[in-house]
Amino acid sequence: MTNFAQQVLEEVTRIPGVRGALLVSEDDGLIVAEALMEGVDGPAVAALAASLTGRLGRATRALGKAAPVLLHLQATGGAVFSAAGGEGLLLVAVTAADVNAGLVRLSLLDAAGRLS
């Protein structure tokens, strides 16, 4: 699983503008596997992504809807994408602001599907 996860993360990081990818435990917000560029605060990204996904999931369930499949948080200096990877895991990507968001989404959903 670890080698496979690492391979999947490295595939995501090959997209230009992606500064790192992580596999995160959804309940704990802890890193399971990572492929990050230097300077990216992995634990902070993992905790933020898990917290956002958890809160958004609770909000949508309270509205009677299914949990979101993919989360895209766009900020001034970059973006965070998070997709459910099955077995309580999240596949998270940290990107530059000008990344091809569509390509990142497709790649993450494809990778998340293979991890499930």
Next chain:
Amino acid sequence: MRAIEPWVEGPLTTFLTESSARLVLLMTSAGQVIAQHGFTRSLDVMAAAALGAGIVASTGELAKLLGPSPFGALVHQGTNQAVFLAPFTTPRGRWIGLVVYGKETSLGLIQLFFNRMVEDLSQSAPVEHARRAVLAENFEHELNASLRALFGR
């Protein structure tokens, strides 16, 4: 929130706001309480501090038996809440943080903001000055003063 050392309040308040922890206890490695949030009875605080310091001491000894590097944080995960227990170094010596948190937050957030609180505490600590020795005849007075600071009575 109550603190014996006023300079602890800022970093602790930030931690509580950011992490959504339910209960927090900061103590020395000997189990002396420095600050607390969420506890309502002094007996609970004293017991939690003594038990927390005991757990850190015993896991520290276990770490010495098993290898050269000491353990970091200890997490006990329950059904509805969890306990995070971690020793850390401050300019005032080695302290221990005991944090109880629920499902409204996560271990990742607790760890993240706990580490930031430790950095803030190191920066906020006033320059150490000569401490008064606590004499036997002053012990009860000192203890009562600490309890008043922690529980406001």
